[in-house]
Amino acid sequence: MSNETTKKGRFNAIDALIILLTLTCIFGVVCRYVMIDSRDDGLLEYTVSFRIDDVSSSALDHISVGDAFRIKTSGVELGCIESVASNGPAIGAYDDNGEPIYYPTSSGEAERISITGTLTVQGRMTESGLLVGSYMYLSPNSTLQTVSERIDVAIRIMNIIEK
Amino acid sequence: MENNTNRTEKKKGRFNVIDVLVIVILLLVAFATAWILDPIGLFPNDTQRDTSIRYTVEMSGIDDELAELIATGDGVTDQVSGKRIGTVALVERTQAYVWEYSEAEGTMVKKSISGKSDLIITIESECVYEYGKGYSVNGVQIAYGTPISLRSQSFSGSGYCVSFDEIR
Numbered sequence: 001m002s003n004e005t006t007k008k009g010r011f012n013a014i015d016a017l018i019i020l021l022t023l024t025c026i027f028g029v030v031c032r033y034v035m036i037d038s039r040d041d042g043l044l045e046y047t048v049s050f051r052i053d054d055v056s057s058s059a060l061d062h063i064s065v066g067d068a069f070r071i072k073t074s075g076v077e078l079g080c081i082e083s084v085a086s087n088g089p090a091i092g093a094y095d096d097n098g099e100p101i102y103y104p105t106s107s108g109e110a111e112r113i114s115i116t117g118t119l120t121v122q123g124r125m126t127e128s129g130l131l132v133g134s135y136m137y138l139s140p141n142s143t144l145q146t147v148s149e150r151i152d153v154a155i156r157i158m159n160i161i162e163k
Numbered sequence: 164m165e166n167n168t169n170r171t172e173k174k175k176g177r178f179n180v181i182d183v184l185v186i187v188i189l190l191l192v193a194f195a196t197a198w199i200l201d202p203i204g205l206f207p208n209d210t211q212r213d214t215s216i217r218y219t220v221e222m223s224g225i226d227d228e229l230a231e232l233i234a235t236g237d238g239v240t241d242q243v244s245g246k247r248i249g250t251v252a253l254v255e256r257t258q259a260y261v262w263e264y265s266e267a268e269g270t271m272v273k274k275s276i277s278g279k280s281d282l283i284i285t286i287e288s289e290c291v292y293e294y295g296k297g298y299s300v301n302g303v304q305i306a307y308g309t310p311i312s313l314r315s316q317s318f319s320g321s322g323y324c325v326s327f328d329e330i331r
Contacts, residue, residue, distance in 0.1 A: 018185045025192050029192075058326075092271035147297075149296065149298075
């Protein structure tokens with residue numbers, strides 16, 4: 001009788017295993033957040049200049065200062081628009097001498113334009129370029145498909161300067 | 164003796180307080196993880212709201228006889244996800260063109276393409292607006308420049324979103 005009572009309160013192997021698994025889960029969640037916090041420590045701000053080539057002039061209406069952009073495929077947050085402006089008519093072709101031929105302008109505005117701007121990006125400069133998020137590297141001349149709330153557009157990185 | 168063994172075996176299969184406690188903790192951990200990560204949007208949040216949107220998709224160089232096959236009132240589906248992305252509210256057709264370099268004029272000129280049309284298809288749909296992410300219709304993001312491949316019962320084609328407005 002007293003033996004049964006003792007057995008009642010005893011852990012068995014399954015209990016121990018479940019408790020171990022539970023603790024591992026909690027440890028995993030805590031580790032994830034500690035790692036994210038430590039990863040974000042020591043990030044610096046960079047001004048990343050970009051260029052968007054050969055888009056309709058109405059594209060400019062959908063990019064404003066303060067808009068947050070992220071990488072389309074991964075969702076990695078890139079940064080916010082610091083400045084943006086039309087760079088005039090886009091290049092449509094090159095003539096036989098290699099000179100650029102621009103899209104025509106009617107009533108002061110070209111139908112196809114290029115856009116230049118800057119983004120404020122938090123990251124860490126590495127030998128492979130500016131590391132943004134966990135695995136996205138930016139270097140001048142890299143082209144990224146990006147999205148904001150209002151536009152889905154490919155941008156080409158032109159320059160990266162620490163603030 | 165036999166009775167005692169039976170009782171012990173019965174008790175072996177029973178839940179005890181520790182089992183219940185562990186299950187409660189596991190459920191709490193699962194709930195907390197789902198709450199924090201929320202990978203499939205289980206929990207509503209104040210950063211998103213339901214609304215309606217009117218957006219236009221521009222398609223270039225569609226054969227004239229095919230361009231006639233899409234009409235107002237057609238339901239359209241996203242070809243990639245297979246999900247419904249709205250109802251056609253308006254279809255506008257114009258002569259298709261391409262930009263070409265004209266050596267004679269020394270500039271880029273628009274050249275019409277015979278037998279082809281450009282389509283501007285206006286679509287209306289219920290959607291979700293999420294702060295920082297914008298509008299999405301059944302998981303398909305709608306923004307200026309988004310490539311959209313759509314299909315109706317009698318037409319399919321690909322183009323880009325060239326405008327969008329919230330209508331409610």
